[in-house]
Amino acid sequence: MEQKVMNQSIMSALEKFNELDEKISHFNSILGLLSWDQKVISPKKGRSIFANANGTLRTEAFKLTVSEEMGEALSTLSTPEAEEYLDEAMKAKVRERLKFYNRSKSIPAAMIKDFSVLTSRANDAWEEARENNDFGKYLPYLEKIVEFKRKAVEIYGYENHPYDALLDEFEPGLTVEKLDPLFVKLRESSADLLRRIQESSYKPSVEIFEQPYSVEKQKEFNRYILPLIGFDMEAGRLDETVHPFAQPVNTRDVRITTRYLENNVRSAIFGTIHEAGHGIYEQNINPEFQDTVLQEGASFGIHESQSRFLENMVGRSEEFWKYFYPKLQEHFPEQLGKVGLDDFYRATNAVQPSFVRVEADELTYNLHIMVRYEIEKL
């Protein structure tokens, strides 16, 4: 059997690539932690100062991904000759970095920094605007973000629709051309199903969720279910934020958040299960991919497939509640002691159009996504 000997230029390109890939991945891991910190735990007055430090690191990471060194290593490693020496994982790393390189190499680093500082501050402004129910406070940030994105679209370039340039970030390869017909079909059948549900005389009694539920007891219950559905609490955290999210730092440090509403016990439970879906996915990424471009989830679509599967297929199933409902009743005997499993289970599957995506039911959630898509496409 012939043993292939890697030539010198491929070998040194590989070495350079791994060095850069590791450094970028380390920086991204740190940026993940910083983003979590600033949203969840940082003192208010320090955030706008910290936004600058954060922007500096983000810019450094960006510069490395589009650096000349990276470009040279990538062009050597993506030749058919080099690919013969690379295993599947290595090929995937090169492919992912190359995609980002080609996509982003024309974006000026200063734009990345400005955008980073802007979005850090925008999150603060959003929280304040939300608290005071004052959209005007957030509007200038939103306008600037949209302006930035439009500029980015022109730099990224696109074949058919400008939004394709941004869609690709969420779901590689997806285009308006593919998505529009899919959404038309989904919208029609969803609207039809929604109409039939609304006309039905059967209404699950969702009022059971809207009694006063102690937030402390809710926290206890959410912490109780997490390890049982597969989220490793020693490799992650559960915290509280206005807008629930999941943030990986590394495969053994995945942080999720939820929100507790005193008068809505559903919100935290399904929010937590949803974010746990994201978290469990990240906790189970092959540890060999740690500190490489493959260290995080593959795409938004894959991610939501995990979170929504856990939330809806598992978390709203009768089997799930057969096990967990008695425990929930123990936590809230006054509120649920007299509500039967069947009534509870049906209520968790009730469909009600609302304005808040993160609390939407299984059916109208999709409609929220479509509205968002239509707005972003504009």
Add this chain to the structure above:
Amino acid sequence: MEQKVMNQSIMSALEKFNELDEKISHFNSILGLLSWDQKVISPKKGRSIFANANGTLRTEAFKLTVSEEMGEALSTLSTPEAEEYLDEAMKAKVRERLKFYNRSKSIPAAMIKDFSVLTSRANDAWEEARENNDFGKYLPYLEKIVEFKRKAVEIYGYENHPYDALLDEFEPGLTVEKLDPLFVKLRESSADLLRRIQESSYKPSVEIFEQPYSVEKQKEFNRYILPLIGFDMEAGRLDETVHPFAQPVNTRDVRITTRYLENNVRSAIFGTIHEAGHGIYEQNINPEFQDTVLQEGASFGIHESQSRFLENMVGRSEEFWKYFYPKLQEHFPEQLGKVGLDDFYRATNAVQPSFVRVEADELTYNLHIMVRYEIEKL
């Protein structure tokens, strides 16, 4: 009046210096946050992975401080000709960076990275060893740290005593030659005072501290005093750790920790006041120095002057407790309701040799420091 015009080379050195100084300061601000996160809040399993990312950033920051670019800018800016154009703050920035540059330029970057990863992991090992009362688990880390430090001493160089090379990090310009006689005098008079205290028939009744004090109530009391002694809670946090510390992220984000012992109400109170002393100092650094080498406290000595002044001169004074004792009694009516202010105040000033520095009294604290000094000097 003659207007001085800066020549081109000074101007561009200044520009380069400010650019590098800002980037390093941003990285240090991030490193501060990361260090806090890993000690206070990160999930256990992720820490040893994160140590690598942390080490990468620390190494980047280090490389910039000893980079050729920095060296060139510093050599231009530290000429008498250039200094004419610099204001006091700018001169101080150049002086501080130059000191670090000269001191560290011979340290290999790989050594910084290894040391960073080692100390991250050592902290974990220390916590575990402490929990299991098993010094053997920590020993290998300690040995490696000492080995590293000895290597660093040889690289830094020294005139008289090897420990001078390390002392300079804590207190610029301080040497064994200066410190030894100072400590001899302090030790003698401290030992004498301690002997007289131990022989005295008057013993404040410290048992009042050793009743069961609810940790929740302790937390409440500590949070109550912090803003009143000048710590801005919107520009900082108070958390709980095994070993109390203060960590600045920036002047508006200063994080302190304390520890609560159910059977020792003193520990958290004086620990919190001590760390608040560090924190208030950092919160009051001139905001114009933010994102420069001057953004953090000047030295360990200056820092402890703040923390120990607040702890001992303020926190153990009769005036302090005249105001705060009624509030403490409100929190703990069962434990302190019948203890008078005078007895309480005297008990807070009781002197008792112990093995734990962070809980030592005003007098024996110094002896702890001297023991530590003697060990480190070896």
